Amino acid sequence: MALLGPTVVNHGPAIDEPIVRWVNSHQVKLWAAVMNRLDKIGNTWTTWGAAGTAAVCLGVTWRRQKWLPPAALGAAILVDHFATLALRRTFGRLGPPGSPGGTYPSGGCDRVVLFYGLIGHLLWREFSGTDRGKIWAIGTVTALSFNEAYGRAYLSKHWFTDIVTGLFYGGVLLGPFIAAVRLIAGPVRVHGGQGGHMLATAAADRASRQAGVRPRVTASDPA
Amino acid sequence: MRRYLLVALWPAGIAAIAAATVIAARRAPVSPALATADDLADQETGPAPAGRPPPPPVSLKPSAGFPTGQRHSLTGCQASSG
Numbered sequence: 001m002a003l004l005g006p007t008v009v010n011h012g013p014a015i016d017e018p019i020v021r022w023v024n025s026h027q028v029k030l031w032a033a034v035m036n037r038l039d040k041i042g043n044t045w046t047t048w049g050a051a052g053t054a055a056v057c058l059g060v061t062w063r064r065q066k067w068l069p070p071a072a073l074g075a076a077i078l079v080d081h082f083a084t085l086a087l088r089r090t091f092g093r094l095g096p097p098g099s100p101g102g103t104y105p106s107g108g109c110d111r112v113v114l115f116y117g118l119i120g121h122l123l124w125r126e127f128s129g130t131d132r133g134k135i136w137a138i139g140t141v142t143a144l145s146f147n148e149a150y151g152r153a154y155l156s157k158h159w160f161t162d163i164v165t166g167l168f169y170g171g172v173l174l175g176p177f178i179a180a181v182r183l184i185a186g187p188v189r190v191h192g193g194q195g196g197h198m199l200a201t202a203a204a205d206r207a208s209r210q211a212g213v214r215p216r217v218t219a220s221d222p223a
Numbered sequence: 224m225r226r227y228l229l230v231a232l233w234p235a236g237i238a239a240i241a242a243a244t245v246i247a248a249r250r251a252p253v254s255p256a257l258a259t260a261d262d263l264a265d266q267e268t269g270p271a272p273a274g275r276p277p278p279p280p281v282s283l284k285p286s287a288g289f290p291t292g293q294r295h296s297l298t299g300c301q302a303s304s305g
Binding site: 023026027028031035130131132135136138139140142143146147150154 | 225226227229230232233236237240241243244247248251252
């Protein structure tokens with residue numbers, strides 16, 4: 001991100017200023033009010049609240065290494081906060097008119113990708129582990145990220161290049177956290193849980209019926 | 224008019240992401256638990272023959288206190304009287 005910064009700061013305005021002018025002149029007030037609400041999912045305290053809640057819930061529900069979700073999410077809050085502050089102080093780019101605090105990179109987009117991505121990963125690896133579950137988690141985080149990026153652009157809270165680099169920055173931070181969780185907790189295992197056991201039993205029973213044989217009944221089953 | 228195109232970008236983007244997610248999820252393999260159970264059943268019993276009706280559910284555990292000479296209400300068997 002530090003290597004990308006000078007390019008964004010020096011060459012970004014050629015892209016950003018026409019976009020901000022065009023968006024400002026084509027804004028619908030009612031939709032801006034709606035986006036002002038939807039945009040809040042990336043605010044600092046909203047994401048920290050979500051991360052804290054997820055840390056408590058995952059810390060209780062994880063079967064092993066209960067300390068890992070709170071530690072990962074707490075470390076993510078600290079690393080993200082201070083790394084973003086360092087980038088802002090290094091480059092000191094002013095935001096669009098009306099939002100001078102919207103600097104490089106976009107913190108809202110970064111937090112959505114990092115925190116909701118990490119929460120989604122922790123949920124998936126503990127309660128699903130399947131390819132289908134992974135796709136749903138990625139789709140959800142992608143939709144949240146798009147919503148945040150659109151909101152920041154529509155409300156002109158950030159320059160366009162800051163939004164794009166913010167999404168990238170969130171992904172850059174998320175990768176090492178996922179790798180660290182995998183390193184500590186081991187590879188992902190498929191979790192069926194009670195529902196999975198029942199589904200497997202139902203599938204075996206169905207296969208027995210299709211084969212024309214009596215389903216296996218154990219002595220402990222009720223007559 | 225263009226301002227509404229900008230508004231329509233949000234639902235279009237969300238719909239595109241949702242559609243891509245649903246398509247990818249449908250193409251993904253099913254849960255390994257289900258696949259394993261089906262595979263095991265097929266290995267033990269072989270594939271299902273065509274046209275054979277499924278048998279009724281059978282209980283292997285005899286019910287306690289069942290009197291001889293009466294018709295079993297569940298299985299439909301007549302007990303032998305000798």
